[in-house]
Amino acid sequence: MDILYGVHAVEEALRAGRRRFDHVLVARERHDARVEQLVSQCRQAGVRVRSEPREQLTHVAGTSAHQGVVAVVRPKEMLAIEDLFEAPGGASSRRLMLALDGVEDPQNLGALLRVADGAGVDGVVLTERRSAPLSPVAVKASAGASEHLRIARVVNLVRALEELKANNLWIIGLDERGETDYDRFDFTGDCVLVLGREGAGLHDLVRRTCDHLLRIPMAGGVSSLNVSAAGAVVLYEAFRQRRAAAAGASSAPFGASKPKKQKGLGS
Structure with missing residues (x-):
């Protein structure tokens, strides 16, 4: 129990x-x-x-x-990656997912799950090893939002991301070495936001699996935000764009463009 x-x-x-x-x-x-x-x-x-x-x-x-x-x-039933291929709203819905590459702090995990629920994320991918479990601490930190989310646990995150690619989702990594600012990217399509470990960021194989790497520009003396703060910034930008698109407004920031089709996506 x-x-x-x-x-x-x-x-x-x-x-x-x-x-x-x-x-x-x-x-x-x-x-x-x-x-x-x-x-x-x-x-x-x-x-x-x-x-x-x-x-x-x-x-x-x-x-x-x-x-x-x-x-x-009773323990929460975890889903398989296949259960996340379709959005709850049906085949016509644009999917937004969150994948966590080894987030180990249960407070960060809970905070990210709370943000994911608030930003309309359709599914969350967690790794079985070297990541925080969905413990009572994490559930409390999420203020119960974890109970409303579809969550899949996978053994190999790279393989799971490749499967999501094959189902026509863009894999978008957040990395301080990314070349594109997060608010210049069009999140209105089907995409998975990948966040890395506290302090270390994305694993190399995960980084290479991403179709795009985004960054959050920093004006102060530190180079990056805490992973839960960074996730909140980007997920709510995605939510803003998608809500504007659903309302019929122009969702992309001035000068932004849709990601170009890359070889291998969906193959």
């Missing part, structure tokens, strides 16, 4: 309806409208609720940061 803790994380897991709940623990010491509402939602969903001392919740969660709410649930 998995543990979820925090009001947002448990509430969003209930709303998403993708987890099987065993039971929810609520601290006896907490009495407020937010928890009462959550208890009501649990009962409506047929989930057992138990009132326990706060110390017991801390023992179960393994942390005192549970906000007086802990849920015992």
Whole structure:
């Protein structure tokens, strides 16, 4: 069984309806409208609720940061890469995906998943090795957004990206050595944004697999942003462009052009 803790994380897991709940623990010491509402939602969903001392919740969660709410649930079902080939909206929908190349900090993972959900990402690709698991810390850091996302775990990220290429998605890497500023790129097509490890960035093979490498221009003394901050900047630019395109406006910034067709894309 998995543990979820925090009001947002448990509430969003209930709303998403993708987890099987065993039971929810609520601290006896907490009495407020937010928890009462959550208890009501649990009962409506047929989930057992138990009132326990706060110390017991801390023992179960393994942390005192549970906000007086802990849920015992079945593990989240991970998808295969094939499950992400089509957008939830159907074949006519433009796909936007996020792939993480070895992000190891669960706080960064959770923050990126929260941004991905907010920016309308259709699927997330995580690696099985050398990356943060979808732990209670990551779920809480995502404020429960991870419960709403389609997430696939893969053994080999390069192979997964090649499969996405074969299904007509552009692979766009974010790298401080990229030649194109992120806001000069047209994100309105089918694309996968690839973010690298904290401090080290993209692995060489992953970098070479990308069709385009973008950068975030920096005006200060440091050369790059934290991976979750960088992901937020670029994903919301993609969201801005795609929303403008859906509204019938010109989505690309002045002077930007669509990526040129590259040999091998979709082959």
